[in-house]
Amino acid sequence: MVLISALFKQNRSWILGYSLGTSLYLFFLAAVFPSIQETGLIEGKLDSLPPELLEVFKIDPNLAMDNVINLLAGNYYGLIFYVLAILFALTFASRLMAKPVDSGEVMLYLAAPISRAGYVTASMVLLVIASGILVGLNGLSLMLANVLFDLQIDIGLLWTLQLNAGLILVVLGALAYVLASLFDDSTRSYMVTGGIFALFLMANVFSGFSDQLDWLNTLSIFSLFDANAQIQGESAFRSFIWLGGLLIVAMLLSYGRFTRKDLTI
């Protein structure tokens, strides 16, 4: 508990930065939604865009823009969220594994009667807390906007999306953590992890260019968070199972790697 609270204190600035920044973005988008809906500009704008571009941003042209969640499916829960999730995961792995091990800062904790498994556990708990704060504040900001501007948000759908988003953050963070533990050099780990996540993103984007490239989407972890499908009533259960499985594998790999790793700090 002491370790978790110390790690949280050390990392709260970037956690709150991501959480408050995205929550403000969502709140303002929700706040202006009624006025832009009245003008009918969104549909007109979307009609004028090429279908490939809509696919890149995960905007479903068949989805009526009569609800702020439908708007957010393209303007937040698609490409924007994927990039945000990558940056969040890289920051987490860099602050909790790559940098402290590379610089020797982790010795502050490892000189104490704390096992390496204890450090991994505390890091994972922090990841869950950080992801929870981000998606929690995102959800709350939309609920506040719902109350203030009478947006008719489907609360069940909203929190299912938030849960799915939170799971994506946790799984990406855990994967980045494992990859960071493979290297002693923080710059190299940052580049390798960033490269792998960029490939996920590219697979997701390129899959939208043609039906023949659809299979690419299955290679990407982001296929496990499809806001448009959920808005159209598709169950997120399969995604949750997959993400849960990936999380367990990533956590086991983190324990296995870090508890056996030679640390030259």
Add this chain to the structure above:
Amino acid sequence: MIQIKGLTKRFDASHGIFDVSFTVEPGTVFGFIGPNGAGKSTTIRHLMGLLHAESGVATVMGHDCWNESETVKALVGYLPGEINYPQDMTGEDVIRLTRKLHVTSAERERTLRDVFAFDTSLKVRKMSKGMKQKLAIVTCFMKDVPVYILDEPTSGLDPLMQERLVDWVIAEKTAGKAVLMSSHHFPEMEKTCDRAALIRDGRMIIEAEMTELKRHSQKTYRIELKDEAAAMRLSEEVGSRDGVVVTVTLSTVEELNDLIHRLARHEVQSLSSGTDELEHLFMQYYGEAK
């Protein structure tokens, strides 16, 4: 108390530590000496459970340093060679966290803060090397534990603080603690250590009582005489000459007494000793390595 037996860790064909063995008993300070990259810190990292040995064992009070690292770390106060605290924490934050993560003594903390006083409100990024070292010393000795492992403990400290640290280490030794100290600062080693080992290229080349090491070491004296003729006469008997200065290297007490008798016949302007005994011994071995 601390026992290392046949410890081997190979990083590549020539780097690592090879068959390192020594014991540090309660109530003693063990000096671990060697040039940069000799394997001192690698050995210490095994004791702190950071490295896994290929062969051999490292134990603290009978507990294996790799398999029982949590237990070992509860028994050890550790002062790392490189002080790398999180840059955004203040000294006070680090001390407060140490209090929470370790079992510490409030009384020791108060005394340490007085003896190694510094501005604890500063962030680590703003601290000088000496301040960071004092912070590390305070957090290391806040724990009242039976074993202390100190890696270059006086690095960055001013002479007054070095002296205080030496006094502190001697007090811990007197209280029955086992102290392993790696250092390049020979005067502090001579004052504190009971036994010492020299390590070079990952291999222990000598381990003995300090008195024994001193007996085998040489001491250099620099004698300035009044004129060149006197210097020439003395240098013909002992040592080598550079102008009016004669340099004499001695190994035994008999040789020292003989020199004093000879000097009584000359008008000596000044007399100074060269490097410390331990340093001289170290330089002999280091010189061989080069």
